[in-house]
Amino acid sequence: GRNSKASYKKLVRSIRSARKDIETGLEFLIGAEIPAAQSQIGTVEAAILATLDTMIPTAATSYRQVLSDIQQTGRHSCPGTAAELREVVREVLAHLAPDADVMSSAGFRLEQGQSGPTMKQKVRFILRARRVGDSARQTAEDSVQHLDENIASLGRAVYTRGATAV
Numbered sequence: 001g002r003n004s005k006a007s008y009k010k011l012v013r014s015i016r017s018a019r020k021d022i023e024t025g026l027e028f029l030i031g032a033e034i035p036a037a038q039s040q041i042g043t044v045e046a047a048i049l050a051t052l053d054t055m056i057p058t059a060a061t062s063y064r065q066v067l068s069d070i071q072q073t074g075r076h077s078c079p080g081t082a083a084e085l086r087e088v089v090r091e092v093l094a095h096l097a098p099d100a101d102v103m104s105s106a107g108f109r110l111e112q113g114q115s116g117p118t119m120k121q122k123v124r125f126i127l128r129a130r131r132v133g134d135s136a137r138q139t140a141e142d143s144v145q146h147l148d149e150n151i152a153s154l155g156r157a158v159y160t161r162g163a164t165a166v
Helices: 005-031 043-055 057-071 079-096 099-103 119-129 134-165
Strands: none
Touching: 043 057, 043 079, 057 079, 079 119, 079 134, 099 119, 119 134
């Protein structure tokens, strides 16, 4: 449209006066921490969360925390995340394979030094009840045993190191 030269000059003056505030704001934003993006949960994780929400809400909350922790960049430590994941697995196994049921199953024997079934024995109980084949069952048992042993030893190591430092 038809605008006078004065209206353009007025607009340029207002832009120049706002420039200082804009540049100062940008300097603050450049140095600010970038907020974490909304969690990108895949279809598998979403299905796990939906199942946990209906079965064991506390395990679902822990699993959400694990997913959030894993997506954080620049983490300096992961023992808390690992312990949280182990707790999710423990809660699910306790729900699906109560100690009394596992201990009363045919052929059950306590492992040496244990007062109750191990996570591996609980996985075996669940998968046998679901008639899962030996090779698939062995993989699952080995995985949960690895999780149980290594996270427990990590926790003990962190505790020992902290106690020594104190």
